[in-house]
Amino acid sequence: MSKLTHHFQISAAHFAVPPDFQTAEELAKDLDCEASWIHENVGVSNRHVCQPGDDPAKLAATAARPAIENLGTPDLLIYSSATVRQCIPDTSVFVARELGISGVPTYSVNATCLSFLVALRHAAAMISDKSYSKILIVTAELPTLSRNFSDPKSAALLGDGAAAVMVESTTRDAGAFCFRQKTWPEFAELTQIRGGGLLNHPMLSSTKDTDYLFEMSGEVLLRAAIPKLKRFLSTLLSDAELSVKDLDLIVPHQASAAGMRLLERLGLPKNRTVDILGDYGNCVSASMPMALAIAQRDGRIKPGDKILFLGTAAGLSIGATVLQW
Secondary structure, X not given: OOOOOEEOEEXXXXXXXXXXXXXXXXXXXXXOOOHHHHHHHOOOOEEEOOOOOOOHHHHHHHHHHHHHHHHOOOOEEEEEOOOOOOOOOOHHHHHHHHHOOOXXXXXXXOOHHHHHHHHHHHHHHHHHOOOOOEEEEEEEEOHHHHOOOOOHHHHHHEOOEEEEEEEEOOOOOOEEEEEEEEEOHHHHHHEEOOOOOOOOOOOOOOOOHHHHOOXXXXXXXXXXXXXXXXXXXXXXXXHHOXXXXXXXXXXXXXXXXXXXXXXXXXXXXXXXXXXXHHHHOEOHHHHHHHHHHHHHHOOOOOOOOEEXXXXXXXXXXXXXXXXXX
């Protein structure tokens, strides 16, 4: 009999996107390719795009406001994202300021595409030990500003978006069966933005503008991830004392069209998988909470459902959890 290791509930899930969006047909002109190539090889028909100078804290706050209006001010705010407003102060500070929250502790988690899952793990632990009773997790990702148009596959893949999830204590039979994460640093250079830190500091003459653009060796990364994902998922479900047939919904990171197809090869049914890649693209760490919010909006989740969250991230990292709603 499977048992919950952490008791909590996700009492709200919301998302927000920039008002501007870009179709595959519009983007094809910038990439000097056919829109049909984007549809067939990338699988993203539309993506929302921010403008230079847009503030991720503002977009994160837009996603979070409905949760606060309905449930009140949180005891803790966690900003979970690879997109930062500036190096110092921490971006969570600016999200709190946008929301009019003062005196509430805030901090950030950056595990690239797994940032939301890591933040959820933090929240689950702190609610379980009664450190807090209401935690707001927010994420905003604006990767389209770092697209490398000389690499059409990755440039056509990315989209901008934000999400917010309120995690609360509960007396219901809800929470997590297990959390699991593994990292293989030997694959670190397969997905990266080299700029933004000290290695390629703006004051160094060796630093180039292209150091601030996203690069990914997608096919090599997929080959490295496939055998690890199979073992990882098997161990996760064993730890949770569950099988695939017990899962009511799969909420994956929207990594790529190839990554979404891989889920079926892992035995995860397509009809139980939330797929928003075609309409929003890969929104980095916002992908999973956005998919969750859209699934809830569309009535795909009910109390007692068992939900698998599964994703990969630059690193190479794999992370997952199984929740009971």
